[in-house]
Amino acid sequence: MTAASRPDLSDINLDDWVERRLPRAWRPYTRLARLDRPVGIWLTLFPCWAALIQASHGFPDIRQLLIFSLGALLMRSAGSTVNDIADRKFDGHVERTRFRPLANGQINILQALSFLAVQLALAASLLFFLSPYTRLVAICVVPLVFIYPLCKRFTHWPQAVLGAAFNWGMLMAWAEVAGHIPLGAILMWAGAIAWQIGYDTVYAYVDVKDDTRLGLKSTAILFGRHGKAIIGVFYGVAVGAWALGGWLLGMSLPYMLGILVIAAHLAWQTGRIDLVRPEVSYRLFLANILTGLLLAGAAVLGTL
Template identity: 85%
Template structure:
């Protein structure tokens, strides 16, 4: 029993604000960009904001904050579109994803490709506001964005590739603000990857049955019944990397207090994981919005 028929676990919440307020022609594209499910946007934004704060050693420049916020929104939306294009033949067979626009036939692949082109063009326009070095770093993430949707076909570690791409803005922030990417910043990025492997594994347990039947791979399938311990290990690596990275970046003692709070929160999440209750795991996945907010707050107080 997957528990995926529960309304609170559905990938598409029929009758939500998209259905009530938007013209019918807009709805598939809104869902394709995941604007109706903003959790991924927050999980991308908070680490990026934390890196901007650390690189600026205080409140970042407003221009940089706006550019990186829009960039995170657009690239996350473009990544979601790429994912749905690549998985359109699988999503219709997975309970959680069968109502997605491409899987349900609301739009076709040609329209999705045009929409993707618009998203990438808008994201590329933001490069005009960055330094040449930051532009180069930004372009380097594109292979990860396009490779990720295919990873579940040949590796159990698609979450690692997704984590590297999702959190690439952390490296870009340092490239833009300081003109270089120090070791501490790379450790912060590595910690974000470990964090994403952890919380995305929790999320992947929702789809284990369907993914196994379709011959797809994930860390949830790889870890099996050891998932709770493995997620706890990656959360521990997260706190370690963020702690050492913050120390190398000259964060104050207040930052260490923030790390203790994050460690307690991730420890609570690990304790609550129940591999046989997808609805619990889905709520724990959502709880990582708070983890991201705590990281940004820790970075801010660490500059005091």
Template identity: 80%
Template sequence: MTTLSRPDLSDIHRGDWVDRRLPPAWRPYTRLARLDRPVGIWLTLFPCWAALIQASHGFPDLRQLAVFSLGALLMRSAGATVNDIADRRFDGHVERTRFRPLPSGQIGTSQAFVFLVVQLALAASLLFFLTPYARLIAICVLPLVFIYPLCKRFTHWPQAVLGAAFNWGMLMAWAEISGHVPVGAVLMWAGAIAWQIGYDTVYAYVDVKDDSRLRLKSTAILFGRYGRACIGLFYVLTIAAWSLGGCLLGMSLPYAIGMLVITAHLAWQVWRIDLARPEVNYRLFLANILTGVLLACAAFIGTW
């Protein structure tokens, strides 16, 4: 009889480029900032790039592209550090997170706090390159960054708070380029939140057993066996918001073709979801990098 081995769900992969190429003192901070797992950075960047393209009605200024890209990198990394500091007592009991730097004792909490201050200082330096209105919008995201890690203790909707913070750069892009945030841009942001609730719920099913045991909350725990239908509903809301938002922003007919492609991709994801197989759900979560690429491409062809 053949025994199937249990998949390794840890998000720390020993012997990767961090272990092979970086000095030992750098490795915990690289992992704390999630530079070894850049999926979150890409999922932050592509919606932001889409908004920059829409606001510019074409290819954005290279300076703006660089500032917003660095900002997404730094704030995503800072958010990951805040999350790991807040969850340091839980992560050691979760299969996926037990080898992270804080629960595994590679660095202490005080060192993580110092690292967080450095990350936030670097992110704050980018504010000098923004207009006053864009700076104000940027500062408003900070409460969400610090509230999110605590949400799983008192609400089943931490994914909604994360989605609002993750995609805040979309609002900033319009504030920077146009000096205002139109209704269409808000709808694009709302669609990104619905998208994130969907794909992050897929991700949350990887941890659902450990989170339930630790009495933490998530949309995966809330949806239970109805997860496929609920995720599908949020993907429908995503397409509706992005389609209407794009229409209000004056996107041309090719944008609609891009929306059809994204619809097909999200439908494929829903069809492939298997709530009993965490390794499948994790791969589907990663597939949303392509969703972000498609959104940015749809925004670009929509400006033709």
């Protein structure tokens, strides 16, 4: 299929920098790691940075910032590879995912598994730079990374599992910087999970017709026509958890002003949700990059 006939909802642009600038052999692996679509990387990084800032009560150590940034990049990329391996027989039948490398036959399963092994090995190498306690916390997330792609077969809540795994770096940040994980940090992590259930449900509405036809499950299918209100509730839970968590962590008053800005932004998003317009859902999903940036900014304000 040519770029001209590419469906508007495809998450791969067949005329982007990957096609124009990279050697042909590199392209499928770049897409498998989602380096051409870095939104997920930013959505992983910003909450992790926020936790590092809060745990450090100021600008984090450059070494820690670099290690956690690389870790978020590698684990997000590895998680995407695991997801595409698990969904390779479904992705070809979904409008948004039909051009992914495994779905369209650009690479085979053995090549994808070999690439995954390299990603995991690189991520594991970072553990040598972390404390024993942080390594233990890090290892605990591995089952979630592999379970998530299978969840859509048996539960309507894969977004919750993804949220727990996606934001695990927040717990690791506290383990590394403070040597323990306080209640406030757990609340911040729980808030990030609620936020992700909200924005990933918005994203799931893009695929709801294809997922229903294929017998897959998601929060979008579960919420149905009530999705707008329920997403708003999850956004409200996120804001509340971040406010209470920040208070327990000793964040100063400007932090709460940052949380109010986040609340206003998420309220705006909720008001814009249109469940029957996938292109709007996709744009609102992307808008959460700003939410993550605001959370990291609020953490900075809270340490002043």
